Amino acid sequence: MNDQLLLTPDQRDALQEVTNIAMGQAGAQLAQILEVFVQLSVPRINITESANIAGNILQLVGTPQSVTAIRQAFSGTLRGEAMVVYDENGCRDLADLMGYEDDIDRDSERELLLDVGNVLVGACLNGIAELLQAKLSFSAPTIMAENVEVGRLINPQQLTWNYALLVEVHFTLEVRDFTCHLMTLMPEESIVALKSALDAFMENF
Amino acid sequence: MLSPADFIVSEINAGIFMLDREYRVLLWNRFMAHHSGLESEAAIGRNLFELFPELPQKWLVKKIDSVFVLKNFAFTSWEQRPYLFRFQHNRPITGGIDYMRQNFTFMPMRDESGEVEAVVVTLLDATDSAIYQTMMQGAMQKLEESSNRDGLTGVFNRRYIDARIFDEIQRIQRYQAVPFSVVLLDLDHFKRINDTYGHLAGDEVLREVARRVQPGLREPDVFGRYGGEEFILILPQTDIEGARAAAERIRFAIGSETIVSGDEHIAVTASLGVAEFAPPFATAAEVTQAADEALYQSKHAGRNRVSVYVAQQSKVG
Amino acid sequence: MPTPILVVDDSVMARKMLIKALPAGWDVEITQAGNGLEALAAYREGKAEVMFLDLTMPELDGYGVLETLQAEGLNSFVIVVSADIQPLARERVRQLGALAFVKKPVEPTQIESILREYGIAL
DSSP: OOGGGSOOHHHHHHHHHHHHHHHHHHHHHHHHHHTSOEEEOOOEEEEEEGGGHHHHHHHHHOSOOEEEEEEEEEEESSOEEEEEEEOTTHHHHHHHHTTOOTTOOHHHHHHHHHHHHHHHHHHHHHHHHHHHTOOEEEOOOEEEEEEEEGGGSSOGGGOOOSEEEEEEEEEEESSSSOEEEEEEEEEHHHHHHHHHHHHHHHHTO | OOOHHHHHHHHSSSEEEEEOTTOBEEEEOHHHHHHHTOOHHHHTTSBHHHHOTTSOHHHHHHHHHHHHHHOOOEEEOTTTSOOSSOOOOSOTTTOOOSSOOEEEEEEEEEOTTSOEEEEEEEEEEOHHHHHHHHHHHHHHHHHHHHHHBOTTTOSBOHHHHHHHHHHHHHHHHHHOOOOOEEEEEEETTHHHHHHHHOHHHHHHHHHHHHHHHGGGOOTTOEEEEEETTEEEEEETTOOHHHHHHHHHHHHHHHHSSOEEETTEEEOOOEEEEEEEOOTTOOSHHHHHHHHHHHHHHHHHTTSSSEEEOOOOOOOOO | OOEEEEEEOSOHHHHHHHHHTSOTTOOEEEEEESSHHHHHHHHHTTOOSEEEEOSSOSSSOHHHHHHHHHHTOOOSEEEEEESOOOHHHHHHHHHTTOSEEEESSOOHHHHHHHHHHTTOOO
16 A cells, blocks of 8 residues: 555544544534433544445444445535444334334335435534634535345445545433444545645644 | 526526515526516515415425525425425326426525525426336336246246245244135146147147136235246135135136137136145145145046145154 | 643544544643553652543543542542443542543543643643
8 A cells, every 4th residue: 555545643643533523513412402411432544445434434433233324425525425324223222212203104214314414414524624724515415225234235346535534423312222423534635635735724733 | 686696596497486584585586487488576475385385384394494594404305205396297197297307405694603694596497307207117016027927828927926925934924814815727638639730739628727716806805827828826815615615616717618719619628726824834835735635636547637735644653 | 831631542543533632722741651551650740740540441430540549648639531431430539549531432522621620731
């Protein structure tokens, strides 16, 4: 791998802290929507090779299980895609927490997953962008997969990049068995842009 | 003269409008005017929900408010919510759908202090993608169907039947549901029919047998061709006695009249074997094997009859 | 005599950001800790008259530090510095004896007003 893609320990540390701050904002918004306390995770940062992406995602989710995921593209100073991966119980719990009756139909459920995903992605990435003085815009989120094995979420053969930066945070609810993972993937050229944004950020301190 | 930006907002072939915190219209471009029949002079300053009572107010208010509070983009897609405005679309003849399919983006417009002062909404006409997707889904479904079907007779094929037996077993194991039964059916002396009347007549006999069985089936029953001149029937929630009765009706339906192929009148009978999926059976193979043993008894006992699989008493001592 | 203060965060960056936000004229002796266990060790050596404490950390998190201090009889001014801005998080650390709560990224003015409010510095 090209050394230019590797983050220095300082850059990694700064990205972790920036992500942590942004995640706090996203978590607070999720808590506000759901009216429950949200537990935040320590952000995990990896450079991943496209051939290993499925295994990396599986590792981050932890256990092999069937998941539902949304994806949302962002562009601007940084370019990439964010995914929100909901575990098996996640969808049902979410509907329940939002006060839907039992008979929520499929389209309403999808809309709910898209809306919550959009809030998390927007809050988290806008938070990062604001700290790094980057500008981002977002395209509409779409359903990526429903009830598929987590290892099959992404087909490596369809990827057009070799290396990507994978940043993962997850939100769990204290009172429920609910977890969702927010994963942000940025391809090679965005890693370079991110590294210089992190360097500029660190100069301030 | 309009600035280039104002000109583009006005003339672009997409809806653009802007709302304040009280949902009053601040901007209304030509696309919106054209499709709603409401000129921008008439829309500006008015409450959106008064102008369009058909909008899902409760939901849309929540969406717009979230943009003001969270300062974040929000989206809606036609796939979950086909339209908000009842606009005509540009495929009135060939479209086959009622109103224009719409994708919306809600964008926070911030003032100098960073507070959101207005929400800008864009509307993209997604009617063409909607039509395309509906067509594609139809084609996919046909493809899926056709791969479940036996090409000659049009009844389900073996692949599908095997999957359904598997499903039934899962259902029973999960919900302790009432067992199902399986009927195997083999045409008598089919080789002789082929030899005597030719393969085309043989094919016609298979098609006609499939036709004769189907009117007697219940809605949940699954009937298919299992290979050669062998057919199979799955009877959900049916015990062995119910299955025997169904098998008798089928035997009668097949043999009641000769089958006409060209000038020939061909007499056809069938032998049937019946088995119920009950302990100690645990797999699809075991229950079809049992039905096959019963079928063999029917053949052995002179054909054109129904036999029922009886579990061997376990030998004592 | 300089005030011994302890800055606890697993992120070097976060510690730098916090130190940068401290009031300019404040005479302090700064010790840094990368997790809760290190923080408790420094505290026991008397290096934490004022403690700036992050919540999410490996080894022992901020809640754990507060619990330990409370169990041993707290006599340090703890200011929690966290990205977790949920009202409930704020309430919990208060109940565990923290003096104040500052959200990340830290604003110098916020730190200064808390220090003034409690008559700690300046």
